[in-house]
Amino acid sequence: MAAASNLLSEDQFLCSVCQDVFNDPVSTPCGHNFCQKCITEHWNVSDRCQCPMCQEVFTTRPDLRVNTLFSEMVSQFRQSTQQKARSSSSEQQESRPGEVPCDVCTGTKLKALKSCLVCLVSYCETHLEGHLTASRLKRHQLMDPVENLEDRMCLKHDKPLELFCRTDQTCVCMLCSVLDHKMHNVVPLKEEYEEKKVELEKTEAEIQEMIQKRLLKIQEVEHNVKLSEEDANRKKAEGVRVFTGLKESVERKLDEFINTIEEKQRTTKKQAEDAIREMEQEISDLMKRSTEVEKLSLSEDHLHLLQSVQSLNIHHLPPTKDWSQVSVPPASYEGTMVRAVAQLEETLSKKMKTLVEVELKRVQKFAVDVTLDPETAHPGLILSDDGKQVHHSDVRKNLPNNPERFINDYCVLAKQSFSSGRFYFEVQVKGKTDWDLGVTRESINRKGSFTWGFHEIITLRHQKGYWNIQMRNGKEYKALDDPSVLLSLKSGPQKVGVFVDYEEGLVSFYDVEAAALIYSYTGRSFKEKLFPFIYPGHNHGGKNSSPLIISPVNQTG
Structure with missing residues (x-):
């Protein structure tokens, strides 16, 4: 029996409805085999009872019976496949968290290599072999493994979502296209996929261009900020230099102003001190003469008084200055501050002219x-x-x-x-x-x-x-x-x-x-x-x- 099963090709063990290995195979009166569930569901949704393979029509639904011999051959084929899977499992990678596991593997789940959009099953390398060798399965559309393949089934008709309705912008199955979307613009998923892919590539290119423009703008802004910082530092240094110079000029002019006032005050004070000293000397000389005259005036000796008057020459007083024409007025400071500020203004004007010349050139x-x-x-x-x-x-x-x-x-x-x-x-x-x-x-x-x-x-x-x-x-x-x-x-x-x-x-x-x-x-x-x-x-x-x-x-x- 094992030898007989080996003589059959692997695609002969696949149900033509589900395109998977037979499960509870039954035979129709015309001699074709199907999964019991597959042929039953097919006839349940079909208007008439006919063979999916040869299209022979039956007036009444046939009484389906299990093909014992063929069922045993399918069972041996399954065992052989599982043995191959087990023997190669050590060489294949187990699925890890975040990876798509093989839906066919029992026990240890291997990492799925592909998902079939027709079978809605993900396959590891061993279980994918039938899709790579069997002529009917080769026509199935394979893609990189994805989870939740049931999401690719029409919820209403339980059929694969193979078409795209451009009118309603939604994915539909074959039944949807002839029932709910009969008059709509419906195209194969691949056709819409190709168009959308071109649009996405164009959008991606536009996005990348926008990103590049903004990256360049960021570089430009950062460069401008750097230039602004450098310019700000130069301006601050220049400002510190200029205002320090102005401050020094003001302080210098203030010192000159104070020195001028103090010098005037010192001159006035010296003039006053010299005049006072000279008048005090004259007072001292006059007081001395006054004492002599007073003493002589008290003498009762006639001869002595007359002789002393002659010797003292009392009619000639000590030499003195006519102080009525001498004046030491308070120092005048009028105009001193105005002249100082005017000089400062002249200095500032020169500095201002220099600054404006530099700014104008800039x-x-x-x-x-x-x-x-x-x-x-x-x-x-x-x-x-x-x-x-x-x-x-x-x-x-x-x-x-x-x-x-x-x-x-x-x-x-x-x-x-x-x-x-x-x-x-x-x-x-x-x-x-x-x-x-x-x-x-x-x-x-x-x-x-x-x-x-x-x-x-x-x-x-x-x-x-x-x-x-x-x-x-x-x-x-x-x-x-x-x-x-x-x-x-x-x-x-x-x-x-x-x-x-x-x-x-x-x-x-x-x-x-x-x-x-x-x-x-x-x-x-x-x-x-x-x-x-x-x-x-x-x-x-x-x-x-x-x-x-x-x-x-x-x-x-």
Whole structure:
């Protein structure tokens, strides 16, 4: 009997319904064998009774009987398989916690090598052999071992989930596709798997790209923090050096001031002491003469008195000074402190000039090429062909009223805009009596209200997104902050530098030739694009006809 079972191929011991080794095999009238449970369940869900192998139809359900001989052969095949499994178990690895065990192994469970998506069983190397050799089992879909294969069965029809419904975005079995999802777009799992895999790979690539961008951004931020730290340390060291020097200058000037006061006091005191000493000496001499005269006046000897008077020459007193013309007034300290502070101010001004020169050289490194935009210019302005100069004209041009153009305010913006970082540009204002310049945000009102007066328009600039300074009447300088700040300048600038640090919220103006800071707007919050902004002022009959000129930056440091 054992020899007979060995003559049969292994796939002949597999049920064509469950594709596994026969369990309680029974024979149909047509001579085919099936697991008793498999054929019974198949006929229970089928509309008619027929053989799954040859499709022979039976008018009545046959009385199934166990094929004794074949059942014995299956039993011997099982024993042979188990012996092979036991003999090879020592060579195979036992399943460990977290690993998928073989569902067929009895006793010691070996580590599953593959899971079958058709059988819904996980197999070790020995029990997988049938799927690698049997022709019918070779068609089964194998995958790396997974647990809970029952989750891959349709809960409603107890069939493998082999299809994917794209309409409902869910996995379905064959019966689902012809019943609940009949009119839906249903495709094999593999087809949807391939598409989803491509999508996942694309998503993964996008995610990796996003990760790389953020890693690079982290490196950039960390690098910037490091640069900021280094710059902060340099600035602190520079600040300590500068303020220590200023402190020493103040202390030195204070010492000089105190020494001046004390020297004056010492001189006054010495003059007083010398005068007192001289007067005390005169008093001593006069008192001595007074004693002699008093003593002589008490004498009753006529001859002695007369002779003594002659010898004493009492009519001639000891030599003395006319003290009525001598004065030792208190020392005057008026102006001493003012002069000391003025000298200190001069010292500080020199140090300030040096600091501004260094700062100006530093910000000039952020110079940008600025060109005026004719599309924004008021019709009463004349721009040079290169877009570097602008002045007011008494003749208003007929230009289209495009959204970018100023109508009520004689202004023009640059073509360039900035929404981050730092930038710097210079404007020559030489020969002008009226002008405004600075930066403005993109959303400012360029049309204005025709009910506004000219001065009202200019005054309201600081409330409308402008950060600028202005000159009026050739002498009055003002920063249009809130409130406006009247600027006290020693001399009118010939060239003005404008520096903006977007993130810091800083706008600073410099007198380039004098290397002096004119004014700074600080602590602002910029949320829009910023444009360089220029107002050349009215012509005023030729008094203000000189153009404002955007000058190339001469970086001298």
